Amino acid sequence: MASPQIKFGTDGWRGVVADDFTFGNVRRVAQATAKYMKSRSNDPLAIVGYDCRFASEDFAQAVSDVFASNGIKTLVFDRPSPTQVASWTVIDRKATGAAVITASHNPYQFNGYKYKTETGSAVPSEVIAELEQTINALDEVAPPDRSVAHGLVSAYDPRQPYYAQVARMVDLDAIKEAGLRIVHECMYGSGYGYIAEMVGGGRSTVTELHNQRNPLFGGINPEPIPPNIDSTISFMKVGGQDLCICTDGDADRVGIIDETGRFINQLQVFALLMLYLFETRGLRGPVVKTVNMTSMVDKLGAEFGERVYEVPVGFKNIAPKMMETNALLGGEESGGFAVRGHIPERDGILIGLLFADMMVKSGKPVSQILAGLEQRVGPHAYARHDIHLVRETYDGDRKRILETLEKNEPQEVAGVPVQRVRSDDGFKFYLGDGSWVLLRASGTEPLIRIYAEAADSDAVEARLRALEDIVGIRQRAGA
Secondary structure, eight states: OOOOOOOOBTTBEEEEBTTTBOHHHHHHHHHHHHHHHHHHOSSOEEEEEEOSSTTHHHHHHHHHHHHHHTTOEEEEESSOOOHHHHHHHHHHTTOSEEEEEOOTTSOTTEEEEEEEOTTSSBOOHHHHHHHHHHHHTOOOOOOOOGGGGTTTEEEEOOHHHHHHHHHHHSOHHHHHTTTOEEEEEOTTSTTTTHHHHHHOSSSSEEEEESOSOOTTGGGSOOOSSTTTTHHHHHHHHTOOOSEEEEEOTTSOSEEEEOTTSOEEOHHHHHHHHHHIIIIISOOOOOEEEETTSOTHHHHHHHHHTOOEEEEOSSHHHHHHHHHHHTOSEEEETTTEEEETTSOSSOOHHHHHHHHHHHHHHHTSOHHHHHHHHHHHHOOOEEEEEEEEOOGGGHHHHHHHHHHHHHHSOOSEETTEEEEEEEOSSSEEEEETTSOEEEEEEOSSSSEEEEEEEESSHHHHHHHHHHHHHHHTOOOOTTO
């Protein structure tokens, strides 16, 4: 029987454990990765990391064994660790690449495989195509003899080199002595311990929530947005804390909650980061955003005279543009942000600490910093509807929905004229009043996402509902 086809999404391959994410398929992906690394170096060095999901360390061991059977020296992490720590370790150890066993923010049934290149960044599209072709030409790869790993595979603690790098990006000592009361919502993910070890122990305190290993993630998706973090928002509303940094399953994405318990959405986080880097830190450079990101950064770009580039979703698109343009900042709607001087990849730990630095340098709470942004760029509301479809019929539903927009392109949405359309990553409609609405179909889940940004929440909901009506789908109540 032919081996199943494996397809990478916006950031790696993800599958349901024991369904398509099996040891046999993981070894196929690892074998193709090994072949690619050997094409890049005569003496490759591989990094292997993993998160807190079910059997992640065992899948990581399987990958290490395959690498070793190909004669590749491998450093496998000695504990669950954030994906960006693997990316930084590639840079620090001058490695050929990194494989990370993680499904990021996907539901607990999933696990996945991310590959990072020698730059520490997500794999570009042309390399993904090469890897997929190699993987899908392979039959099942048998487990290698474990004895081949002797002398080639070593356990590695990645923390201290990563901590030293973060200290080059942000003044950790100033945060540690600022007397801040920081909460780190770990979401049962692999970011536990990192913020506490870097800035706890001085006058500032770090309180960790959900820092145990729980492969079921407490029954919620480990994505740092409401309603997944509603209990954390309630915790912050009680008061007595200054900042909550929420990180996802592999800690490369971030969510921010201010001292009042208000969730600062991902678009606001991006604009705040841009303003902080430009105005407070005095840095300059282009900014790269994805199609589902805020127009607030376009207004700030115009004010500061810096170019803003808009690319399709995924750091496989953001990273090349950042490196090409020497961009200062890159970001996507899912809460992933990268800053020049670090790695061209998401880092939820670093971004959370930059927010702490933002407070230290301004002497203001996050709520006041956000109010200053809103005065500067005007009101911007945002929401996203996630519409879950049936896996068995998803391919047909997805095709019908996209063809509806392609063949019957709407001239208006919620009564507002469409000025232009972008269709290289879903369908984005730029409207006459400066608002926008976007529909995208997930490549990793049976999921349609619709996003909108407008002046207020009522206008946002009107645009979301209007586009749902156009394509004949509707978000379930309470979803």
